[in-house]
Amino acid sequence: MNSENIIIQNLLRKYANHQISREEYDMLLSYIRKYDSVDDLTLVMDEDWQNLPLGFPVSEARSERLFKNIISDLVHSEGNTDIKSAGKKVKIWSLISMAAAALALIIMSIWIYTRNERPSGTPRNLTLSNDIASGGNKATLTLGNGKQINLNEAESGILVDGHHVTYNDGDAIDVLADGDSDLSNRQIQTITTPRGGTYQVTLSDGTKVWLNAASSLTYAADITGHGFRSVSLSGEAYFEVSKDTTHPFIVKTRGQEVKVLGTHFNISSYPDDKTIKTTLLEGSVRVNNMILKPNEQSILENSQLSIVPVNANQVVAWKNGKFVFVSEPIESIMTKLSRWYNVEVIYKGDFSDEIFTGSISRYDNISKILEKITFTQAVHFKVEGRRVTVMP
Numbered sequence: 090m091n092s093e094n095i096i097i098q099n100l101l102r103k104y105a106n107h108q109i110s111r112e113e114y115d116m117l118l119s120y121i122r123k124y125d126s127v128d129d130l131t132l133v134m135d136e137d138w139q140n141l142p143l144g145f146p147v148s149e150a151r152s153e154r155l156f157k158n159i160i161s162d163l164v165h166s167e168g169n170t171d172i173k174s175a176g177k178k179v180k181i182w183s184l185i186s187m188a189a190a191a192l193a194l195i196i197m198s199i200w201i202y203t204r205n206e207r208p209s210g211t212p213r214n215l216t217l218s219n220d221i222a223s224g225g226n227k228a229t230l231t232l233g234n235g236k237q238i239n240l241n242e243a244e245s246g247i248l249v250d251g252h253h254v255t256y257n258d259g260d261a262i263d264v265l266a267d268g269d270s271d272l273s274n275r276q277i278q279t280i281t282t283p284r285g286g287t288y289q290v291t292l293s294d295g296t297k298v299w300l301n302a303a304s305s306l307t308y309a310a311d312i313t314g315h316g317f318r319s320v321s322l323s324g325e326a327y328f329e330v331s332k333d334t335t336h337p338f339i340v341k342t343r344g345q346e347v348k349v350l351g352t353h354f355n356i357s358s359y360p361d362d363k364t365i366k367t368t369l370l371e372g373s374v375r376v377n378n379m380i381l382k383p384n385e386q387s388i389l390e391n392s393q394l395s396i397v398p399v400n401a402n403q404v405v406a407w408k409n410g411k412f413v414f415v416s417e418p419i420e421s422i423m424t425k426l427s428r429w430y431n432v433e434v435i436y437k438g439d440f441s442d443e444i445f446t447g448s449i450s451r452y453d454n455i456s457k458i459l460e461k462i463t464f465t466q467a468v469h470f471k472v473e474g475r476r477v478t479v480m481p
Contacts, residue, residue, distance in 0.1 A: 214469030221455040221475065224302055224429045227286030230254070230262075233276035233310075238262060240280075246289030249278070251311040257291065281305040282324070285431035294318060295331035296338065299408045302428040303359065325357040327408045345389050348375045355405045362424075365389040368404040410451050412458065419443040419468060423479060430455045431475065438481040443467050 100109065100117040109117070226245050230238045240247065244256040255261055280290050282300045289299045292312050300306060304324025312318045318338040330338045332351025340347040342358035345365050352372025358365040366388055367374065369381040376387040379394055386399040406413040407425075414422055422445060423434045429451060445467075449458050455477070459470045471478040 214463035214466070215456065215459050216469075216471040217456055218471075218473045221430050221432060221472065223452045223454065224285035224287060224431065226288055228280055228282045228288035228300070231279040231281065233278060240288065246291065247280070248291045249293050249308075249310055251293045254278075254310075257289070276310045277307060278310060279305055279307045283431070284428050292318075292320075294333060294336070297329040299327040301325035301327075301357075301407055302431075322356055322358060324359055325355070325407075327353075327355045327405050329353050344392065345377060349373070354381075355401075355408075359428075363390055366404075368399060368401050370401045370405065406448070407451060411448060412451055413448045415446050416444050417446070419445060419462075419479065422462075423477070426455065426458065426477070433476045435476060435478045437478060440468065440479060440481075 096116075100113055226240075226242050228240045230240055230247065232238070240262070241256065244258070244260070246257040247262070248255050248257055248259075280288060280300065282288050282302055282304050284303045286302055287300060289297065290306065290308075291297050292308055293310065294312050296312070296318070298306055298320075301324060304322070304326060306326060307321040309315070309319075312320070313333070313336045316336065318333070318336050319341065320339070321341045323342070328338075328340065328349075330349050330351050330353070334350055338349050338351070340356060342356060342365055343360070345358070345367070347354070347356060347367055349372065352374055353370040354372075354374050355368045355370070356365070357367075366386055367376050367381065368386040369383050371383050374381045376389075377394055379387060379396060381387055381396065384399060384401045385396050386401075386404065388395050388397065400415070403413045403415055412425065419440045420436075426432065427434045432455070445462060447458075447461055449461060455472070459472070459477070463469050469480055471480065
């Protein structure tokens with residue numbers, strides 16, 4: 090942890106213990122205001138995540154209580170005479186500044202609070218009869234003749250060059266027979282990841298695609314052979330499309346078509362999700378008849394398409410080996426965990442109001458993630474075999 094974060098940590102400990110002086114409080118706020126947004130601040134803290142015994146998630150109820158307390162502190166410390174009762178005018182910039190500082194303090198104060206109070210051993214809200222390891226490199230390649238090949242789990246991806254398919258490092262796919270290895274450049278192939286699997290494919294035009302768990306991508310061996318480049322996706326994938334102005338790149342999912350010339354974007358289109366989400370990192374894409382800009386996400390639900398601003402790096406954190414949850418419902422979190430850890434999730438109770446924020450490696454055992462959530466005291470879990478039960 091760098092020296093600046095150590096200073097912030099010490100100041101926050103004093104804040105959490107109600108021992109901070111006015112001068113120290115002003116110093117703490119000055120550090121927080123250095124960052125352009127709360128996202129920037131949390132990403133800085135996230136760099137040291139593995140060094141933090143607990144970190145966050147934050148339950149919505151606890152966040153709300155802390156938010157009110159910290160806003161009260163901020164209003165008092167700022168001496169802001171423009172904060173009036175409901176219905177009166179306020180200085181918008183002051184509120185935004187205070188809200189950003191408050192949210193940052195919420196995140197880090199809960200870290201300090203829970204770090205100081207963390208019990209030893211397995212938390213009482215997590216019952217384990219066994220632990221479950223994370224997913225890994227797993228995929229099946231289906232050739233145009235119907236032959237299925239279980240790809241090597243020691244490899245991270247495959248390279249399609251039109252006539253041949255090899256692993257990314259150039260190693261041959263051993264189980265390909267002589268008649269299979271010399272492929273027709275018009276052959277249609279499908280790469281499929283199971284629950285608990287991820288894999289990467291480099292298409293013949295140089296486009297790179299990372300498949301998340303329980304996903305499949307269908308493409309032509311020579312993707313530029315028809316005047317345009319077209320693939321079909323089910324599940325989630327991150328695309329780095331090689332630029333080619335003469336061959337538009339098209340991704341087809343259920344009810345949606347994404348068209349680009351060359352850019353980086355993510356699509357989540359699982360059959361059991363109600364929505365299809367397309368997130369742009371750079372460049373531009375056309376989703377049906379709407380244009381996305383960087384850090385925007387289109388949401389297709391019930392044939393209606395809308396666009397919202399997002400932090401695109403958080404959306405694609407899965408591709409870089411992390412889970413990042415930002416004000417996310419527990420049901421959505423558990424759906425992602427079920428796909429990656431290949432577990433069944435059972436609910437005993439209504440959790441529609443439970444929302445969490447947190448970040449953790451995707452390659453930790455499932456207990457690490459569940460443990461962090463249980464410290465919010467909002468839910469607890471029981472893990473039996475490959476079944477996870479969520480309880481109030």
